Amino acid sequence: MDFRRLAEPAGLLYGTAAQxxxxxxxxxxLAGGPAAFSCVDLIEDRTHSGFLPVGDVPAGWQDVLARLVAKPPAAGMPEGPQVMGILNITPDSFSDGGRHRDAERAVQAGLMQIAGGAGVLDIGGESTRPGAAVVTPEEEWQRIGPVVRGLKQQKPEAVLSIDTRNSSVMAHVLAAGADVINDVSALTHDPDALPLLAGERCGVVLMHMRGTPATMARHTVYEDVACDVVRELGARLTAAIEAGLAPERLSVDPGLGFAKNTDQNLTLLSRLPLLANLGCRVVLGLSRKRMIGDVTGVQDPAGRDAGTQAASLEALPLGQSVLRVHAVEGMVQALRVWQRVHTV
Structure with missing residues (x-):
């Protein structure tokens, strides 16, 4: 797919006004969701048309508009907007490190998230925060394996996403019943990941990041952060499809906080509809991150849930958005209220 040409939708309408x-x-x-867009900026390389009414878009851009309109595939997760509960089985994650190191406690925490409305659980055994300790794939699997098996035993229908960059861990968790692989490196970290996943049927989340968690702070120079992120994710989508992954298996995550400073995160968040150009489901993971603290002044990550909920709602105009959060119940409430307000 060629992503030199992008269309940025704006002028969003909802409910009966949209219809x-x-x-x-x-x-x-827009993307099969509750919103409609009334104008669009046509972007070719670095040239912008300026915002035009949708009725004035030239015929040669209709294929790009078609991507904006199409409902993205479910990509291994339940249909419709979903809340994805974060379950870190790590001692050093920035917000909840050490809380779920005991497998049985982690399983119970996951079951509580499902009871609270999580449609997907995202389980991780390696912290990707800057400065985190290196974890071998063997240790990562030892951390998360009992949790994956325990959840599938007690709740077979649970949809489990595994946050991992390592192909050997991917192979283990898929054999144990995981449904989705969520790779912060967009399948660039481990050269064996793409060929492994090409032979599977699971959903795959490709996240935008430059460099590695240890070096990403040195890669925050963008010409246009929103367009650059979309195009770089587009390149990873193309690589995955050319390696044999079916497009309907793929979701994207713009990677807020990864190789982006607070101002860039906020710009990207304000322009999320641009991601509809990729034709994929969007996973948004900004729960309790530094950008929330920078905006609100709340220093303790555990106190940033209200800010997380407000920011996460920005993804909902994209119809199949997945909101990845630590505090599930509050996010579910916010999602349901937003849906009711925007359907009248």
């Missing part, structure tokens, strides 16, 4: 505007040809539905 009426679409019916009258004044707007187009």
């Amino acid at each position: 009426d505007a679409v019916r009258r040809g004044l707007a187009l539905p």
Whole structure:
């Protein structure tokens, strides 16, 4: 796919206003979700058209508009907007490190997240925060293996995503019943990951990051952070598809906080509809991150859930968004209220 040409939707409408505007040809539905967009900026390389009414878009751009309109595939997760509960089986994660190191406690915490409304659990055994200790794949699997097996034994229908960069861990967790692989390196860390996953059927989340968790702070220079992230994710999508992964298996995560400073994170968050150009489900993971603390002044990550909920709602105009959070119940409440407000 060629992502030199992008279209940025704007002028969002909801509910009966959106339905009426679409019916009258004044707007187009966005990514199969509750929103419609009434204008669009056509971006070719670094040239912008300026925002145009959707009815004035030249015929040569209709294929790009079609990607914005199409509902993205479920990619191994339940249909519709979902809350993804974070379950870190690590001693050093920035927010909840050490809370779930005991496998039985971790299983019970996961079951509570499901009871609280999580449609997906994201289980990780390696912290990717800057300065985190290196973990071998063997140790990573030892941490998460009993949790994956325990959850599948007690809740066979649970949808489990595994946050890992290592192909050997991917192979183990898929054999144990995991449904999705969530790779912060977009399958660049381990050369065996792409060929392994090409032979599987699981969903795969490709996250945007430059460098590694240890070096990403040195890679924060962008010409246009939103366009650059979309195009770089597009390159990883193309690589995955060319390696044999079916497009309907793939989701994307813009990687807020990874090789991006607070201002860049906020710019990217304000322009999330641009990600619809990729034709994929969007996973948004900004729970309790430094950008929330920078905006709110809250220093303790555990106190940033309200800010997390407010920021995460920005993804909901994209119809199949997955909101990855530590505090599931509050996010579920916020999601349900947002849905009711935006369907009237």
